[in-house]
Amino acid sequence: MEGxxxxxxxxxxxxxxxxxLGMLIGKALESMARQPEAAGMVxxxxxxxxxxxxxxxxxGFVLAFAL
Amino acid sequence: MTNILAAAEWGGEFDDVFVDINxxxxxxxxxxxxxxxxxxxxxRTILIAWFMSALVAVIFLLAFRQPxxxxxxxxxxVEGIVDIVRTIVLEIIGPKGLRFVPILxxxxxxxFVLNLAKITPFMMLPPTGRVAWPLFLAVISWLIxxxxxxxxxxxxxxxxxxxxxxxxxxVLYVILTPIEIVSTLxxxxxxxxxxxxxxxxxGHILVVITMVIPWVFLPSMPVGWLLGxxxxxxxxxxxxxxxxxxxxxxxxxxMLTAVYIDSSMExx
Numbered sequence: 001m002e003g004x005x006x007x008x009x010x011x012x013x014x015x016x017x018x019x020x021l022g023m024l025i026g027k028a029l030e031s032m033a034r035q036p037e038a039a040g041m042v043x044x045x046x047x048x049x050x051x052x053x054x055x056x057x058x059x060g061f062v063l064a065f066a067l
Numbered sequence: 068m069t070n071i072l073a074a075a076e077w078g079g080e081f082d083d084v085f086v087d088i089n090x091x092x093x094x095x096x097x098x099x100x101x102x103x104x105x106x107x108x109x110x111r112t113i114l115i116a117w118f119m120s121a122l123v124a125v126i127f128l129l130a131f132r133q134p135x136x137x138x139x140x141x142x143x144x145v146e147g148i149v150d151i152v153r154t155i156v157l158e159i160i161g162p163k164g165l166r167f168v169p170i171l172x173x174x175x176x177x178x179f180v181l182n183l184a185k186i187t188p189f190m191m192l193p194p195t196g197r198v199a200w201p202l203f204l205a206v207i208s209w210l211i212x213x214x215x216x217x218x219x220x221x222x223x224x225x226x227x228x229x230x231x232x233x234x235x236x237x238v239l240y241v242i243l244t245p246i247e248i249v250s251t252l253x254x255x256x257x258x259x260x261x262x263x264x265x266x267x268x269x270g271h272i273l274v275v276i277t278m279v280i281p282w283v284f285l286p287s288m289p290v291g292w293l294l295g296x297x298x299x300x301x302x303x304x305x306x307x308x309x310x311x312x313x314x315x316x317x318x319x320x321x322m323l324t325a326v327y328i329d330s331s332m333e334x335x
Contacts, residue, residue, distance in 0.1 A: 040158065041158075044155075044158055044159065044322070047318070047319060047322060048322070048323065048326055050319075051258075051262065051319050051322075051323055052258075054262060055254075055258040055261070055262060058258070058261050058262050058265040058266075059258075059261065061265045061269065062261055062264070062265050
């Protein structure tokens with residue numbers, strides 16, 4: 001077996017953000033379906049939330065190459 | 068470890084394609100320019116960036132050189148782009164943020180076209196896939212929102228507001244102050260840069276792999292050519308997906324900068 005442990009590290013780093021993104025987008029869809037008139041506001045806030053959650057996954061991706 | 072694992076089983080020699088993954092992003096300087104003793108190497112990345120900037124400048128000049136009340140085709144398209152950013156600003160900051168529309172439009176268009184080089188034929192390389200570009204954009208964004216904060220709330224008002232958020236028990240400041248300072252002043256620009264960079268670098272690798280698969284596998288007759296056909300079918304899908312990512316990243320960068328400006332305009 002050859003390879004780098006970094007790849008495994010990146011795999012682990014995706015787990016948390018994946019769960020977070022699933023919950024976040026699911027809840028946003030739920031609230032958009034319930035109140036379509038608030039969809040614009042919910043979408044904007046959802047993207048901000050996604051950006052914050054995604055940062056963790058991206059740190060994992062970059063550090064897999066960097067370290 | 069940089070050989071592609073998928074090729075190992077099929078005896079695919081990817082070594083002559085690229086030995087090191089950095090080879091996808093690093094290019095030797097085509098020529099060097101000597102400015103005040105600094106040797107500036109001009110390579111493919113910077114040439115693409117120059118070309119794209121020139122293209123945007125020409126399009127915007129043509130569109131807004133003689134603005135009409137009833138816009139022509141080009142003017143309507145470019146006004147649509149400005150209107151996207153204007154809507155973002157109105158939603159997040161409100162009417163008092165309209166003076167930031169020009170700089171945010173610059174961010175949006177610059178990031179969009181620099182990313183677009185990733186799927187433009189004969190370029191196929193995003194300058195934002197090199198960390199210098201996202202980092203530079205993020206530093207500009209940082210300067211803007213810190214500058215706005217200092218201007219609106221005063222130096223001590225702004226940094227005091229970050230370090231000691233109101234409505235918190237005094238004991239908690241021991242934990243909260245370092246976290247707030249680091250997350251606002253360091254992690255914000257860092258994640259802005261890393262988000263854009265990582266998306267573009269990953270996208271570039273994905274596009275390269277999709278393009279290399281048919282080239283390597285189609286000639287291998289026994290079974291390998293099936294994978295080559297799969298690669299050809301995959302191509303347009305990957306390009307469409309990358310186009311979506313390109314637009315999304317430009318949108319998110321612009322929107323987050325607007326959010327940061329908004330958060331420094333009023334005290335917490």
